[in-house]
Amino acid sequence: MTITPNNKQVNPQQPMFMSAKAGDSFDLLDSILRHWKLVVFFSIIGLFVGVVVSRYVRDSFENKTMLQLDTKSKSSKAVSDFGDLFDAKSPAVAEIHLIKSLSVLMPVVEQLHLNYTAEPQGIVDRLMRREGRMDLDLFEPPKMDREDKSLKGKKWIAVVQSQDTYELFSPMGQSLVVGKIGETYRIPMGADTVAICVKAIYAAPGQSFSLSKSSVLNVAEGLQSAINAYEKEKNSNILEVSFSGRYPDRVANVLNAIAQAYVRQNVEMRSAEAEKSLEFLEEQLPSIKAKLDSSERLLTNYRNKMGTIDLGAEAQGTLKRQVDLKAQLLMLQQEYQEKARLFKEDHPAMQAILQQQQRLGKEIAMEEGKTKKLPTTQQDVLKLQQDVEINNQLYTSVLNNIQQLRVVRASEIGNVRIVDPAYVREKPSKPNRKKIMLAGFGGGFAFSVILIYLLHTMRNRGVGSSSEIERETGVSVYAKIPKTQISRKLPGVSDKRFILAKADPEDIAVEKVRTLRTALEFSFLDEGGRVLMVTGVAPGAGKSFVSLNLSYLFAKQNKRVVFVDADLRKSRLSHSREKGISDILINNSKLEDCVIDMGEGMYFLPKGSRAPNPGEMVSSKAFADLIDECKAKYDVVVIDTPPNSLVSDAQAVAKLVDFGLVVIEYKKHSLEVIQETIDQLNIAKLKKVAIALNQCVNDGSSYGYGYGYGYGYGYRYRYGDKKKS
Template identity: 35%
Template sequence: MARQTTHTATSAEAHRSYAPGQDDKGDDFINLGEIVATLFEYKWLILAVTTAAVAVGVFVALVSTPIYRADALLQVEDKSAAKGGIAALRDVEAVLGDSTSVAAELEILRSRMILGRVVERLNLTVVAEPKHALIIGSTLARRHGDADELAAPLLGMNSYAWGGERITLQSLEVAPDLVGLPLTLVAQDGGHFQLFDEDDQLLAEGAIGAPVNGERVSLFVAELLARPGTRFDVMRRSQAEAIATLRDALEVRERARQSNVIEAAFTGPDRAQAAAILNEVLNAYVRQNVEYRSAEAESTLKFLEAQLPELKSELDTAEAAYNNYRQNRGSIDLTMETQSMLSSIVKVDNDIVVLQQKRDELRQRFTAEHPQVQSVDSQIARLRALRGTLDKDVSRLPDTQQTALRLHRDVEVSTALYTNLLNSAQQLRVARAGTVGDVRIIDSAVTARLPIAPRKALIVLLSGVLGGLASLGIVWAIRALRVVVEDPETIERELALPVYATVPESKAEEEIDRRIKRGKGTGELLAVTHPDDSAVESLRSLRTTLHFALLGADRGSVLITGPAPGVGKSFISKNLAAVLAQGGKRVIIIDADMRKGHIHKEFDLPRNGGVSDFITGGTTLESIVRQTSVPGLSVVTTGQIPPNPSELLMHERFAALLQSLEAQCDVLIVDAPPVLAVSDAAIIGRLTGAALMVARAGRHPIGELEQAVKRLGQGGVSVKGFVFNGLDLQRQRHRFGYQGYHYQYKYSA
């Protein structure tokens, strides 16, 4: 079997740090091992904060109001394509407009014109809903499954709604100063209710199904299902506010580029209402589109119908003048040449009218210098020149032929204009009767079965991530504010004193302490019950190096103290004494902490009959030295707790006590009180051969240790070195490049 050994570096050289990439200053090197070690050191804090954040995330995910999404599809048809099958309507295509712009239709869908109609039709300016308790009230109400039965109030809070409550407020008119302000409706017995303002002033009271008219409020409650005393939040919003709220929840976009298909969606907490509102938006939009297209044809038709009587009158006048001339002059037959000339003149006049109309349309978009306008002007000029030539030909005809030609021309032109206008009017009547609009609903609004928000898994995941980041921030803050000594190298570098031993934490010793405090264990010593513990092995190393601490000393006693309470000086004293005794030395340990000394408990000895009793002359030297169960180890307890420990330690009998005990043993260990707490250690230190200071990892700022050394120095006591106690080996496993080394070598089968 291999013997277990533990080695701890004991000199300044042994504790010097070594980390790849780090120079002697070690200023800018990022030690990943130190980071990992810190995370393991604070693993329970990190776990607690992260768990708390996840718990908050789960709670938020459970109590958040679910948001549902309803969606629908619209198709925007190309106007010219829509009319392509009706050849008779092509003549009025310019009147009815060009192809529809999808971008324009998206803006129309979100316009106040459309949304205002929806708000009015669905009465969205009136808000009425049950008042729920904070945080969990709405969640419990949603989980109430029975719609016909009211849920029992939680903890007697009858004023809140807990599930099953309903209200239908068909109308609510308020004074201008109450618009947008929250009102409270309270259910009463017998189907009655009261309405209060935000200052709890009564505004109105009435019964269900009856109109209520007050000075500042008028309302009609069609349905109210609630316990007496249940409150409802009521508000009359302005139309602009209702439209803005509706627009925020409405989303419209073209589904694919140039697809002419619009996807509309509406989100809200009420699953049924989301689909109802979106369907109403689509219906209002389709109705508006049909009305707009019909209005175009209607307005043009009205204009044409207003022009038809005037043209009919002109036609009748021209026919009458022509007939009268023929009656007065007799039957006049136009020659073939005259008839041909008449046809040319009529055609030229009609072409000039058409080109003039085209020029007027172009001038609305372009200047007179535009090539298209100039092209039409040149065509009109040619036709007018042709008409001048025809007029010259007409002037060469006889007078009777000229007059007949002019009158007959007027009849032909008026007839053509009237006939064309009459045809256009009839086509517009057909278009108005058959207008169906440029948009149609492909898919009506349907609400998804599951809510789109909150995304519970994402909330929990993000809360865990944020909790982890917050815990890391807390750890960083703690480490930034924690200016304490974590490794023995800092003591050697800052104080120029050696660290004789680095004693790791001992779980076994912690268990022994717990049993002693509970009164379930006495007389236990780690060096005896757990001789293979790492802390005991470190003390064996200290046993070896203690020889160097006593070199040059004229006395064989060692003072063991610490800067503050709770650093483990008594643990070091008693177990070091046991290790020395096990090594064949005669050892006596004195508990000189006559304020809070407790070494007698570990050895299961009474406190009385110790140092204080000897100094006061109450007992003899032989009676206060008590043999323990460890061969070669004796203990001197504190004795009765005196009222003046410092004065007692300054007595000459205490110095004589130390001299006598030193003569009886090889090593005398004196366990003294903390240096910075009382002056006892400085008094005792002048009477011992060497003084060792116990420091605990992660407990002291370097300034505290420096002050403790200085305090002893002022008392004439020179500190030989330190014992670094409580090193966390679990943490050091992850510190690649730890300043100091610790190895274990245990028995194995």
């Protein structure tokens, strides 16, 4: 933390962190731009997949029907006399469940033969959108199909012969019948038969269909999931039922059949109570008529026996009141019996009737008390006339109620009506083919970007800032060598020892190597040093590229430079039959016999024949003497060693050199690995060490070079893309 002149605290790491994040974003964008061909390729592949999927997905037609729910009773006055039996309210939620009930859907499945299916076959026809259609009225395969395991996975096939004929094939491929539409065929198969009736064919000759039959229950349960029923707005009592399918006319037929079945069931349910009441009254009517006849007969016999008896005004008034009260009591008793089928005795409606009966009973008792004051003959006549009047009034009331209930039963329309039936829609609701193709294109583009991002992340797991490396390790970064693209047309590009500085001196990477050469001249050549070791942190850093071009640039300054290939294990620069270091150390070959003149003052010393123990060889006194001999004969000695992280050869060579150059690949190595390499060289008492950051990107240009160097199972040697003209 630092303090500015304005006494403001500034965190020096914050702008560096923000710069690093911005740099990473620019690196990723640059990586995407550099791999534009990959982006285009996967985008085209995604678009192609989207086109295929959009054509493979079948059209789906959605349709709707609208229903209105009436929660107010439309029943006649006669029904209301019997309470709320015919005025039950049906909430929208309950009605939605009824619409999707099996009692509604199963008859629809049977009516429209939805359990028989004819599925079009052929991927080409489906992709070309040439699929036909076959409607079945009947398909009954033999029961042995379900029992014979050998037929599992095999299908019944119907092949269209013409617009009105087809040929049926068994699962074994046997032709059974050539039939016509509208005709039912029953073909014997062993001890069973197969039955088929094709309602219609809308397909070109040669198209085939696989036939199957499902249980009505399974299809109805499938409809339960496929149908969507909901209230259009809350408390609006307007219900919408929607359904989607492959064929628009079938979708409309299914919805209309469901609506009609539901309305019919609703009417039947609402008229069921009237039917029960009518049945009860018709059962009671004969006994009421018998009581009326009996009371009239008793009154007639009494008059014949006793003669005409004149009743006074008071007796006639008492008679009328008793008749009315007892008629009301009988009606209450009848209503109590009616409701006893629906409610328990402690129900409020039942208790209300009982209270009314008790009140009427008290009033009747009072009137009967007045009757006892009359003469005996008048009491007898009064009682007989009272029975006749009561039974006659009850009989007439029951007849009227029966007639009214019959009218209610015949005229009941339920509490639901169809507002809008489903009409056949010609335009499919799904799929949106443009969206599918756009999604395919976007998916391909996104996949390519994610792939590039993953590759970018894998390749850029380490540090790329020279200032960060210098701050953490204390070692100077002498150069940041950018990536460049090497043209295949350059002379000698296919040679193992291809030198870019010689073939293309103006390349941006060569310019940075010149900067490195200048820094090395000041740091060790001007101080009397002559031996330079170039090593890498890990395989693929490009140390051989740097050391080879650096040697050539030293030679261009009129210096005799020898490049020593000290990678005795798996060098990529030396040929297998060339004499070199191992031959000098083992077979006592001479240095001048092994050195290869590469021209312009540069010489190359190969690794030689296969060495039995490379680590011991570079650590030997003979190797040290060889380096001393090189120092005596050449102005600059550049030693290329194996990667330091794999073997200890670089540490052994470090004891013999004046300066060490560590080549690090841009954003490939962590600070811990870099620091470990520096520490190992310091242990070998090599105090003068510098770093070259190689294969940099976004270093003021968009260059990159394609050399790669791998160590492990074997070296890989690759060139980059052709250089842009």
